[in-house]
Amino acid sequence: MTSADAGAVTIVPGRRPQRADARRNYEKLLAVARDAFAENSAVTLEEIARRAHVGIGTLYRHFPNRPALLEGIYVEQVEELCRSARELAEVLAPWDALVAWLHRYVGYVGTKRALAEQLTAAVGAPTAVFGQCRQALFGDGEPLLTRAQDSGVVRKDVTFEEVVRMVSGITMATFTEEGQMERVLDIALDGLRTR
Known part of the structure; x- marks a missing residue:
């Protein structure tokens, strides 16, 4: 187990394969699926x-259906965001972290919204994973604040x-210029500073 694995967030326990080759296939499928769904939500x-x-049987061993694959991508992105909160706290000053x-959260929210819509459409209702992901994000994000x-x-x-809520609201606005959302976010975040 690497040091990165030791600090990994496990939102849905027992989901990831343990053998090295199975783990590589699992991660490769998630990476490919994430890109494929970003290009075309109807990809097969x-x-x-x-x-x-990989063979279709390998995919089905890891993800028995489309919702399971969408959920896997969603959880992976949350785990990555949680891990980054801990890493930033170790290397940056409190405000900078x-x-x-x-x-990073703003980038995640845009992806999350699309994935959540696909996942909800596939299963018919929000799953317990949404609540677990929110809890994990708060568990690692709140200490930064x-x-x-x-x-x-x-x-x-x-x-x-x-x-x-403030940051999520910014992600819902329409921006027409490159970098405009990041600038608005920085202006909003400046309002958090102690005067």
């Missing part, structure tokens, strides 16, 4: 297996829930 599982250079993570507040650079009267 057969096409995903072909692009990943919070801002860097919230910029607390750390920034404790260091005196962020207002004490703001909650993580409020910050997430």
Whole structure:
């Protein structure tokens, strides 16, 4: 087990294969599927297996149906975002870590919305995984805010829930220029600073 594996978030326990070759196929399928769904939400599982250079049986062993694959992508992205919160806290000052993570969160929200819609359409209702993912994001994201507040650079009267709502609201706006959303996010985040 690598050090990265040791700190990994497991939102849905027991989902990932343990053998090295099975783990590689699992990760390859997720990466290919993530890109394929971004290109075309109607892409077939057969096409995903072909692009990943694995047999359809291998895909079905890991993901028995389309919702399972969509859920796997969703969980993988949440785990990556959670891991980045911990990593940023180790290498950046409190304000810089919070801002860097919230910029990553904005990128995640755009992808999350599309995946959540596909997953909900496939299964007919939100799954328990959505709640587990939200809990994991709060579990790793909230300490970044607390750390920034404790260091005196962020207002004490703001909650993580409020910050997430503000940032999520920005992602729903329509921006016509390159980099405009990031600039608006930075302006909004500046309002969190202690004066």
